[in-house]
Amino acid sequence: MLHYVTVNIDGATIKAPKGSSVLEVAIEYGICIPHLCHVPGLSDIGACRLCIVENVTNGRSQVTTSCTLKVQEGMVIRTNTERIKRLRHNIAELLVAEAPNSRAIQDIAVRCGVKKVRYPFRNNNCVLCGRCVRACAEIWHANAIGFVGRGKNRHVERPLNMREEFCKQCDYCIQLCPMTIPPCDGPMKPGEEYLCGKCESQLMITEEVPDSCAWCRLGEGFNCGRYAGLKAVG
Amino acid sequence: MHKLATREDLETTRQQHLLDRKKINKTIIICGGTGCTASRSQDVINAINQELLAQDMDSSVHLRVTGCHGFCEQGPIMVIEPGNIFYCHVTPDDAHDIVALTLRDGEIIERLLYTDPVSGIKIRTESEIPFYRAQDRQLLSRNREVNPCSIEDYIAVGGYTALVKVLDSLSPEEIIHEIKVSGLRGRGGGGFPTGRKWAECHEAPGDEKYVICNADEGDPGAYMDRCVLEGNPYLVLEGMMIGAYAVGATKGYIYVRNEYPLAVKHARLTVQQARKYGLLGEDILGSSFSFDVDVARGGGAFVCGESTALMASLEGKVGEPRPKDVHTVVDGLWHKPTTLNNVETWANVPSIILNGAKWFASKGTKGSKGTKILALTGRIKNTGLVEVAMGTPIRDVVFTIGGGAVDGKAIKAVQTGGPSGGCLPVDKFDLPVDFDVLYEAGSMVGSGGMVVMDESSCMVDVAKYFLTFLQDESCGMCVSCRLGIDRMLEIITDITEGRGTLEQLDLLEELADTVTQTSLCGLGKTAANPVLSTLRYFREEYEAHINEKRCPAGVCKALIEYSIDPEKCTGCGRCKQACIHGAISGEKKEPHVIDPELCQKCGICRSECKHEAIQVK
Numbered sequence: 001m002l003h004y005v006t007v008n009i010d011g012a013t014i015k016a017p018k019g020s021s022v023l024e025v026a027i028e029y030g031i032c033i034p035h036l037c038h039v040p041g042l043s044d045i046g047a048c049r050l051c052i053v054e055n056v057t058n059g060r061s062q063v064t065t066s067c068t069l070k071v072q073e074g075m076v077i078r079t080n081t082e083r084i085k086r087l088r089h090n091i092a093e094l095l096v097a098e099a100p101n102s103r104a105i106q107d108i109a110v111r112c113g114v115k116k117v118r119y120p121f122r123n124n125n126c127v128l129c130g131r132c133v134r135a136c137a138e139i140w141h142a143n144a145i146g147f148v149g150r151g152k153n154r155h156v157e158r159p160l161n162m163r164e165e166f167c168k169q170c171d172y173c174i175q176l177c178p179m180t181i182p183p184c185d186g187p188m189k190p191g192e193e194y195l196c197g198k199c200e201s202q203l204m205i206t207e208e209v210p211d212s213c214a215w216c217r218l219g220e221g222f223n224c225g226r227y228a229g230l231k232a233v234g
Numbered sequence: 235m236h237k238l239a240t241r242e243d244l245e246t247t248r249q250q251h252l253l254d255r256k257k258i259n260k261t262i263i264i265c266g267g268t269g270c271t272a273s274r275s276q277d278v279i280n281a282i283n284q285e286l287l288a289q290d291m292d293s294s295v296h297l298r299v300t301g302c303h304g305f306c307e308q309g310p311i312m313v314i315e316p317g318n319i320f321y322c323h324v325t326p327d328d329a330h331d332i333v334a335l336t337l338r339d340g341e342i343i344e345r346l347l348y349t350d351p352v353s354g355i356k357i358r359t360e361s362e363i364p365f366y367r368a369q370d371r372q373l374l375s376r377n378r379e380v381n382p383c384s385i386e387d388y389i390a391v392g393g394y395t396a397l398v399k400v401l402d403s404l405s406p407e408e409i410i411h412e413i414k415v416s417g418l419r420g421r422g423g424g425g426f427p428t429g430r431k432w433a434e435c436h437e438a439p440g441d442e443k444y445v446i447c448n449a450d451e452g453d454p455g456a457y458m459d460r461c462v463l464e465g466n467p468y469l470v471l472e473g474m475m476i477g478a479y480a481v482g483a484t485k486g487y488i489y490v491r492n493e494y495p496l497a498v499k500h501a502r503l504t505v506q507q508a509r510k511y512g513l514l515g516e517d518i519l520g521s522s523f524s525f526d527v528d529v530a531r532g533g534g535a536f537v538c539g540e541s542t543a544l545m546a547s548l549e550g551k552v553g554e555p556r557p558k559d560v561h562t563v564v565d566g567l568w569h570k571p572t573t574l575n576n577v578e579t580w581a582n583v584p585s586i587i588l589n590g591a592k593w594f595a596s597k598g599t600k601g602s603k604g605t606k607i608l609a610l611t612g613r614i615k616n617t618g619l620v621e622v623a624m625g626t627p628i629r630d631v632v633f634t635i636g637g638g639a640v641d642g643k644a645i646k647a648v649q650t651g652g653p654s655g656g657c658l659p660v661d662k663f664d665l666p667v668d669f670d671v672l673y674e675a676g677s678m679v680g681s682g683g684m685v686v687m688d689e690s691s692c693m694v695d696v697a698k699y700f701l702t703f704l705q706d707e708s709c710g711m712c713v714s715c716r717l718g719i720d721r722m723l724e725i726i727t728d729i730t731e732g733r734g735t736l737e738q739l740d741l742l743e744e745l746a747d748t749v750t751q752t753s754l755c756g757l758g759k760t761a762a763n764p765v766l767s768t769l770r771y772f773r774e775e776y777e778a779h780i781n782e783k784r785c786p787a788g789v790c791k792a793l794i795e796y797s798i799d800p801e802k803c804t805g806c807g808r809c810k811q812a813c814i815h816g817a818i819s820g821e822k823k824e825p826h827v828i829d830p831e832l833c834q835k836c837g838i839c840r841s842e843c844k845h846e847a848i849q850v851k
Contacts, residue, residue: 046557049714049752063751068557090748094717118741119721128710147552147710150535152720154710 005073010080022066022077023051027225032213033079034088034111036095036104037129038067039176040225042138047130049091050108054078063087088112098124104178107219125179128154132173142168237512240520241398244389251390258296260337263313263378264324267302267464268457268496269618274326275310281329289333298387301377301465301500304619305365308348313360313378320360321346351615352637365616368634370597370623372605373581377465382500385507388468394513396584400476401521406436409480409587416591417603418583421458422448422539422576423654423680424756425602425669431573435481435563438571443483445474446567446574449490449497450544452536453652454703456683458607459577461619463490463497466581467504471527473580475518476587478525481573486525489544491532501529536653536707540755541566541574543709554709555755576681578607598624602668606679610636612686613643622667629663632686643688647771651680653700653707654760656767657693676767678760692789693772694779698726700764708757715758718749722765731792734780743769788850791835795851800825802847809839809848 003018009026016025021044026033036048044067054061055069056076066079078084092112097119099105105127128147133156136142144166148157158164174180213219219227238244264270264279279299286292303311308322314336321332321343328346335341347356348363357363380387388394400409414429435443447470451459463470474486488501505527508514516524530548537543538553545567547553566572582604586594595603602624608631611617615637622631628648632638639645647657656677658665665671669679687696701723710716725742728734746762746769753759769776778784785793798809798818803825810818810826817833820826828839840848 045711046754047711047713049712049754052752064559065557065754069559087748087752090744091713091752094713094721097721098717118737119724127713128716130711149710150537151706151708151710151716154716 266299269306270309273309281326285333302461318359396587416594421578473583651678692787
């Protein structure tokens with residue numbers, strides 16, 4: 001039997017199944033928390049830090065990632081305070097500066113209100129969200145790719161850079177990768193990285209209520225939890 | 235060696251060893267810690283042994299090789315009892331004189347005595363040395379009493395009496411209450427109340443629980459844990475046993491970094507000897523308490539000092555932290571309740587049990603009790619390990635114990651707490667060593683590193699150094715730590731190379747705040763501290779780099795230029811000879827000049843010049 005707990009997210013009282021994460025509950029309820037490394041059905045590691053929320057206990061609020069935070073009875077969560085918006089904006093800015101040519105990352109940056117990037121662009125091919133690594137390990141138990149190295153040298157690699165036979169060629173890693181989603185028609189070319197801002201219209205929402213999910217087209221591209229959930233149901 | 239089946243057995247063994255000790259009244263104590271070993275104390279030990287044999291004194295003098303005494307700079311160190319005679323910088327050639335004069339005739343060898351760098355006076359005994367006198371050495375002073383490789387030594391000086399007291403008369407709740415009342419807080423950096431941690435672990439559901447000793451000390455310039463684990467591993471083990479009894483654990487781990495070979499060796503030997511004596515294993519000393527410990531070696535990652543990363547490493551996984559929304563006292567090693575404490579924290583436990591919580595709480599401040607070992611290094615006269623009561627002002631540590639600045643320079647700042655800590659300027663030196671006060675001031679006690687800097691250090695460069703360290707050591711899992719540190723370093727590099735702007739300074743502050751608030755583990759949450767604290771107290775240095783393109787301390791290479799003062803230059807040619815880039819030219823006895831095109835700003839000429847004619851601007 002499923003046990004339920006009552007949590008309060010952004011003022012809404014929600015009955016949530018015990019053991020689910022705050023992010024899952026919020027998405028299910030239609031509260032939009034931007035996220036990148038979370039994929040429904042895979043374990044959460046809290047790598048992208050975009051889904052941060054404020055967990056308020058005894059009047060003190062703590063910033064933590066909602067994907068790794070399990071719901072508890074009486075929990076009070078704020079997903080869209082000024083503080084969270086500012087921090088999320090800064091994290092999205094760091095991400096988009098790293099991979100300005102990924103449409104998924106650009107979509108996230110737009111959703112988090114990044115209009116101008118204050119860091120030099122880098123045009124990397126990977127932001128180490130770990131979607132591919134976890135999918136490979138947890139869905140197919142193939143462990144054909146994993147993280148190698150530490151800090152700046154961290155990258156995704158096959159075991160010892162040679163054992164190709166572990167790969168079951170399911171292509172799931174490619175489907176989940178935020179870098180492989182076709183770029184938009186915007187003017188992004190290597191060497192000319194900047195945010196055109198044209199996709200802002202896709203938000204279809206006003207600034208006042210960015211916390212509720214308006215089925216914006218931004219989430220579609222990178223398998224936002226809500227779209228993915230829909231797909232699973234459909 | 236036989237198994238100690240009961241508590242009476244332990245007492246009998248203790249009396250036996252005490253009797254043995256009493257037979258020999260002369261003891262020569264030589265430090266065999268890593269610091270003194272590096273200055274060849276092993277050769278001294280061998281030479282003394284040979285001399286004792288040659289002069290037929292080996293049966294009347296007891297030679298004890300101990301762990302670190304703290305005054306590593308003066309190594310190899312030797313103390314001769316009775317008399318408390320202190321010899322420093324001892325060489326193997328001195329062995330004959332030491333045995334023949336001091337040990338046989340009680341004569342003091344002047345040349346081996348310590349000279350106080352402040353007053354210039356030679357000091358005879360260890361207790362009179364200002365470096366030691368100003369300290370409160372509760373843990374460190376015990377290092378010299380025992381040979382870390384001998385459990386008999388530890389038993390003789392009262393080892394395991396705290397454990398016996400616990401097994402005899404205290405319930406787990408009473409121990410936890412005692413630790414709570416003592417006010418002991420985690421010595422590893424976080425300063426979390428130890429009693430509360432134990433209580434939560436004790437109350438956590440589950441039959442299988444673990445205790446872990448965190449000896450993965452990685453802060454640059456800090457070696458408190460190494461010294462304690464090397465010098466008195468039995469004390470740490472006894473603390474762990476008491477903790478295990480209190481929280482209900484049956485298995486413990488000592489996680490020690492592989493770069494500490496002596497600590498690994500001593501920890502392993504300790505566990506082996508304790509098992510042989512029956513002090514680890516089933517039904518310890520006839521009680522129903524069973525406990526065993528394994529020693530695990532770290533793989534060289536700084537982040538594995540973080541509790542969850544350490545546990546992942548122990549489990550055989552990649553040493554990466556995980557979110558701590560559920561604390562490790564409930565969901566720790568192998569998802570079982572786990573109590574993880576630092577070496578120094580464990581080492582404090584036996585004395586608290588023996589002397590009572592009140593004794594421990596009598597030292598220190600309102601929020602921080604007991605003593606703290608600090609690794610005092612940098613631009614001061616006396617460097618080494620010091621132990622002071624909590625609440626001692628930083629000024630006392632730097633000037634009274636440390637002896638003040640070297641080379642007549644002015645002290646500018648002290649960096650406390652390692653890469654997670656911050657820099658405090660000299661006008662904050664009246665602040666006490668206290669978890670809360672230093673945290674308020676933007677730094678932290680941390681594990682206890684204390685690097686003193688004088689006017690020749692550029693604070694922007696210091697921040698850059700720590701960011702480079704952290705960028706290397708971050709596991710790279712979460713965006714805010716990996717990219718945040720990377721971008722902070724990018725900005726600071728811009729500033730030190732003269733490309734910085736004032737807008738970047740604001741961005742740096744905002745980014746530092748974001749990294750602090752959103753990082754996953756303690757490494758990221760504190761990574762911005764060196765930046766934030768230097769920005770807070772030394773903003774004018776950042777601004778000088780940006781506005782005037784000038785490095786006030788003359789450190790940042792892109793912003794400085796070497797030149798020769800023609801007034802002071804005597805034309806001796808030393809600099810010209812020393813310059814490996816051929817940048818200096820000039821006739822003999824005529825003022826020389828530096829060609830800025832060729833100069834690589836290595837500073838060799840400056841250290842060679844006897845007339846202080848080389849200027850840095």
